[in-house]
Amino acid sequence: MSGPIVRFAPSPTGLIHIGNARTALLNALFARKHGGTFLLRLDDTDRARSEERFAEAIKRDLAWLGISPGRIETQSSRIGRYEAALAKLREQGRAYACYETEEELDRKRKRQLGRGLPPVYDRAALRLSEAERVKLEAEGRKPYWRFKLDHRVVKWDDLVRGEIAIDTASLSDPVVCRADGTWLYSLASVVDDIDMNVTHVIRGEDHITNTAAQLDMFVTLSGEEPIFAHHNLLTLPGGEGLSKRFGSLSLQSLREAGHEALAIAAAAVLTGTSLAVEPVESLDALAEKIDFKKISHGPARFDPADLDGLTAKTLHAAPYAAVAGRLEELGIGGGEKFWLAVRGNLSRFNDAKEWWDVISSPLESKTADNDRDFLKLAETLLPAEPWGDKIWDEWLAAIKPAANRKGRELFHPLRIALTGRENGPELRALLPLIGRARAVARLRGETG
Numbered sequence: 001m002s003g004p005i006v007r008f009a010p011s012p013t014g015l016i017h018i019g020n021a022r023t024a025l026l027n028a029l030f031a032r033k034h035g036g037t038f039l040l041r042l043d044d045t046d047r048a049r050s051e052e053r054f055a056e057a058i059k060r061d062l063a064w065l066g067i068s069p070g071r072i073e074t075q076s077s078r079i080g081r082y083e084a085a086l087a088k089l090r091e092q093g094r095a096y097a098c099y100e101t102e103e104e105l106d107r108k109r110k111r112q113l114g115r116g117l118p119p120v121y122d123r124a125a126l127r128l129s130e131a132e133r134v135k136l137e138a139e140g141r142k143p144y145w146r147f148k149l150d151h152r153v154v155k156w157d158d159l160v161r162g163e164i165a166i167d168t169a170s171l172s173d174p175v176v177c178r179a180d181g182t183w184l185y186s187l188a189s190v191v192d193d194i195d196m197n198v199t200h201v202i203r204g205e206d207h208i209t210n211t212a213a214q215l216d217m218f219v220t221l222s223g224e225e226p227i228f229a230h231h232n233l234l235t236l237p238g239g240e241g242l243s244k245r246f247g248s249l250s251l252q253s254l255r256e257a258g259h260e261a262l263a264i265a266a267a268a269v270l271t272g273t274s275l276a277v278e279p280v281e282s283l284d285a286l287a288e289k290i291d292f293k294k295i296s297h298g299p300a301r302f303d304p305a306d307l308d309g310l311t312a313k314t315l316h317a318a319p320y321a322a323v324a325g326r327l328e329e330l331g332i333g334g335g336e337k338f339w340l341a342v343r344g345n346l347s348r349f350n351d352a353k354e355w356w357d358v359i360s361s362p363l364e365s366k367t368a369d370n371d372r373d374f375l376k377l378a379e380t381l382l383p384a385e386p387w388g389d390k391i392w393d394e395w396l397a398a399i400k401p402a403a404n405r406k407g408r409e410l411f412h413p414l415r416i417a418l419t420g421r422e423n424g425p426e427l428r429a430l431l432p433l434i435g436r437a438r439a440v441a442r443l444r445g446e447t448g
């Protein structure tokens with residue numbers, strides 16, 4: 001048996017943000033965990049607003065998160081399939097032409113609201129006579145198309161929210177194709193999901209009402225229904241949606257701000273669940289944690305300020321193998337020893353470069369005059385190479401009795417001389433990386 005087939009279906013009309021990453025990851029990691037397939041479907045039927053550069057940005061952002069789609073589809077290349085589906089629906093009496101303009105529809109809605117009625121489309125177009133239709137078309141009106149809902153209570157067992165029941169009589173018949181010929185995702189999405197054998201539709205809870213209408217379309221067109229999972233949406237602490245802070249919370253901005261992809265993934269997926277929002281070692285580990293039943297039914301509030309801590313903690317726990325390539329790209333040597341020495345001091349990955357410079361580039365001496373004799377003594381006690389793992393302890397054991405210093409008086413001048421910094425990674429780990437020749441030069445206050 002083949003695994004589940006899921007899809008992430010953004011419109012390439014802008015950059016995607018951490019809230020979209022939640023949807024993308026819930027899909028991709030579900031597929032990963034169950035040996036399934038993850039599709040990226042670009043919902044690009046809105047020709048005016050869809051742009052290639054956004055499609056490229058979405059692919060780049062997903063790659064940054066560590067997600068590679070098994071296949072990429074674009075709705076704009078599947079228009080023929082939507083036309084065929086509409087033709088089939090018309091034959092079945094399940095799609096009908098309408099002629100109202102946006103303004104007319106708006107007036108209708110206002111009238112209904114004024115009378116205290118829900119602004120549901122009144123199906124006036126279904127009552128047009130042939131003569132009226134001909135007249136409207138003669139006036140130059142082009143039809144737009146609606147799907148005729150089968151008024152009934154649609155029920156499904158949502159993987160996140162349990163049983164959901166919606167009476168479609170309370171909904172407007174969804175528009176599936178505009179008068180200018182553009183297709184709406186309402187029908188296009190269903191046609192795609194059927195053609196692509198999508199087994200699970202995992203998306204935000206803002207689509208719950210659409211699902212009721214789309215389930216009716218699924219049954220009409222294919223006789224089958226996928227499984228649905230509607231997750232809560234990420235919001236800011238005050239409850240506002242992410243659009244307000246959109247710029248800074250786009251994946252591109254978060255990447256440019258130096259955040260770790262794995263930290264962003266953990267925040268995107270674990271926020272608003274009964275699980276702790278904590279760093280994960282890998283996407284596989286994150287996939288293991290996902291359980292739709294643990295996703296809360298309320299909003300997934302998160303504070304963008306927490307991302308700094310999550311990025312730092314992710315770095316502090318990152319194994320060398322996970323970062324070796326990135327260290328090389330930054331021209332950082334020192335291998336695993338270097339990484340294990342400095343990772344606990346990083347707020348951002350690029351901070352590693354600073355520590356590599358501290359280890360390997362000439363340093364300006366910041367030694368205080370009254371520490372010079374102490375450092376001279378320390379230099380004479382520095383063991384000859386080759387150095388073993390315990391070199392720091394051996395050296396200190398020699399310095400302590402000879403210098404009669406301890407605590408800060410002992411360590412601080414050594415740290416200043418060897419690193420030029422007040423704080424930093426343990427000297428025990430740094431000294432072997434600095435090496436004897438450079439250590440001697442630095443103890444002498446020479447640039448080295």
Ligand code: GLU
Nearest residue numbers: 009010011043185189203
């Ligand atoms: N393009 C739609 C959206 O981004 C797709 C929704 C879906 O997952 O079916 O809202």
